[in-house]
Amino acid sequence: MELTQAPRRARELGIVVGSRETGPWNAITDVAGVRVGHTTLVEGDDIRTGVTAIVPDQLDHRRALPAGLFVGNGHGKMVGSTQLAELGEIETPALLTATLSTFRVADALVSHMLRLPGRESVQSVNPIVAETNDGYLSDIRARPITAEHVHAALESASAGLPAEGSVGAGTGTGALGFKGGIGTASRRFTGGTGTASSEGAVTVGVLVQSNFSGLLRVLGVPILGRPAEQTGNSCVIVVATDGRFDARQLSRLARRAVFAMGRVGADFAGGSGDYAIAFSTAAPDGPPLPEAELEPAFASVLEAVEEALLNSLFMATTTTGFGGHTKHAVSHEQVLRALRESPGRGDRGHRDRGDS
Template sequence: MQEPRRCRELGIVVGAMPTGPLNAVTDVPGVRVGHTTLVEGDSIRSGVTAVVPDQLTDRRSLPAGLFVGNGHGKMVGATQVTELGEIETPVVLTATLSTFRAADALLTYMLAQPGRETAGSLNPVVAETNDGYLSDIRARPVRAEHVLAALSEASGGLPAEGAVGAGTGTAALGFKAGIGTSSRRAATSCGTVTVGVLVQANFSGVLQVLGVPVRPEQVGVPTLARPGRPEHPGNSCVIVVATDGRLDARQLGRVARRAVFAMARVGSDFAGGSGDYALAFSTADTQTPTAPESDLEPVFAAVLEAVEEALLNSLFMARTTAGVEGRVKYAVPHDRMRDLLRAHRVELRA
């Protein structure tokens, strides 16, 4: 069985902008990520992923913007983010039918935080994709302790990617996918800005790697997960963008829009049954001046590159996974994919 490898370990370099030290969302200072992975018997392949900004320890909210590419999904708290331009809690990702249990658990976590003893209202932000092809989604296996573990154990190192946390049972573009992350550093008039991205990939289309279509049959992957059973189309993608740039809610909405646009770079077909959500937030001190509009161009470029690479990492770091009713999603075969890229004269970095 092949070992998971990130894009750059495979010689695949997306764009020209520099990454942060970890090439991850945790390159944004104060941002931590935690996972709870649920693999139980032959039927449960699910979990929780939490993106935790430490800045919420001392501040009631962070500026945020939301863009919905297609709304066939669930994001608890979305209307208040749109209305007020802020998030009050970490961002939790999970499976579709576990969304509401996760939101309740996130409230439990927040109400226990210092300074929240008298809070009478909080807006938990929880998003989902549907892992029901590989997992018994009706079992709703995510419980409060799983969400609390992901939140409390979140760390600032390189997050695990692939079939972990909320990506345990997801698939994208005909292959097994999951969680992916990446970052970029953008030079602006206000100094260097870090943009970090984390994705939960579970959508349909034809995989494109550096502009080359990679269909399952081209790399020796069965197009039927089980004889006589049609391939599940995959649905939805959640993208979380963090930055230490001083952007306001309107500007962050523009950033979030570019994050969804970047899905096209890896081959998304933006199916009507998909829920494609991007949430962008800033950890910068709100007492400092807001970035001028001219600074958004390099930030936009950073987001496009980071989302593209994060989505590819979500695929290349995933392992072939069998789940409920014997269904299987196969990982992208690295060597065959690289051979296909070379055949299209794509230069792979050493």
Template sequence: MDDAQTPRRARDLGLVVGSRAPGPLNAITDVAGVRVGHTTLVVGDDIRTGVTAIVPDQLDHRRALAAGLFVGNGHGKMVGSTQLAELGEIETPVLLTATLSTFRVADAVVTHMLGRPGRESAQSLNPIVAETNDGYLSDIRARPIRAEHVFAALDTAAGGLPAEGSVGAGTGTGALGFKGGIGTASRRILDEGTVGVLVQSNFSGLLRVLGVPIPAPPTEHPGNSCVIVVATDGRFDSRQLSRLARRAIFAMGRVGADFAGGSGDYAIAFSTAEPDGPPLPEPALEPAFAAVLEAVEEALLNSLFMATTTTGFAGHTKIAVPHEGTLRRLRS
């Protein structure tokens, strides 16, 4: 393994997932109005953590967006999940962080949203905050995330290609025996529609790249949990979005997830479409299902290929997937 290898996305390595066309950036930000921001905390030898914000601009003029949730395995601390499932909507940006920082992030999101124009009389708000456990590479008990870190991720959220790999909420994560992180991808659907996804990968199993197993070195902490955020401009209702979220979890199996009992595997899907008509008919879900499966698989690979070897808490190390070794194995 060459510690100096340059992070590269799957497509930059010649690895193409599926047959459907990505959007221009091959990212969740291909869905118009969706922005992403990160705050990355690397402090001393022991802190490797952060915050990632997925911000739909449509919430600036609408109280909520249609959304759906699917829980592959509920060993997690997702704030806001019950109301999301009950009402089929999100009222805030979606924030990702580390397990024991979830509650500080949720409080900061509430502060941020109550200060927004039009929220002056709000007496209830349902923040959406999800997490994975980065305690192998970061001193998770330190709970270093503060409100200013959350505000920075929200305030700097931008369009364009988001940073991937060991950034934001993916700074200290590990997946499939290697260094995990943040990854994103997109696919075109329907005539003019797009599905975009962003993942926080931190789960166990045996990595598979386009179906080929890539063994990892032995590790005492294989990683657990995965959060997947799906955005689309398709006019789907909350029930349909829950079906898209289910396919997002299914896609984890394509890269080798073992769906361990200690894993918190959550997928959230939301639509930015204006609610100015009926939802799209059921047959329109078929291309969207396929788009989600391909985009999540590629985003998960990007989260690994864009990550860098990281040493952190207690001297623990997670190595990046070796690009050249992977390509040799695929060629053979």
């Protein structure tokens, strides 16, 4: 029987990851000035792909933002990664797409940056573009993404709750035996000196493009999935924060973002490109957060990425595409039943809402 269910985020299902406070949207856009836009491309029977843009408005008046990178496994393409790692900064929005469209997206992003007011004499731009392979559901060799699709994602970027699931760069992805996609979440914690506000509150927001293998676990409980048609195929995680972190500290946050994939069952296959970048929007007018006060930031990243990955699956819809291949959405009922039947299921935050 074909699955019929409305997309719902983890918390709408009563599944709560961790104990830390979220931002108002529980999304990367809870970091002030960060916007998200998608272009979703569904054409005929064979094209299921798109572009997702994470746009920090702070780049409108600053040449670059401090940033860090962690590569869990480098079997992927991330344009701009070497300069990011070398200089510890990003100077463009971060864009996500499909593997063979990476280079067209990067070219379009460069054109976009060169056209911005005040950049008439710019002679070097380091575009940040990452990918996962959506070739199971989309004709990846067709490389259907155009500059117009890239510009549309950038121009449509907005605050508020971003679309999740089978949208943008997540249109044709699959993860952990189910339909994957785009997911987002956030956490807030109270820091000390070097925080972004007078109240000492720091927001960490994440957005993921899930497309990797393994056995899905929800709050530590295994969820039986369909056998993976192929291993690997990658995950990209973007972490934004308004906390004052330097590039080295941001690399440490990015490392925890990749570690969080293990919480939902990633097998970290050798054919998977697992990348995380982290950037800070904080004004460069004070010292970074002291090393002794990083633990809440680490915990916040781990929780937010875990929840974002679950959202990417729970918000996805069953999709049929290239070659008649199908990726099935994970059954919410199956997940909730597994949680109810698992001893100690409440230890990591599940709240039974009586769903059956």
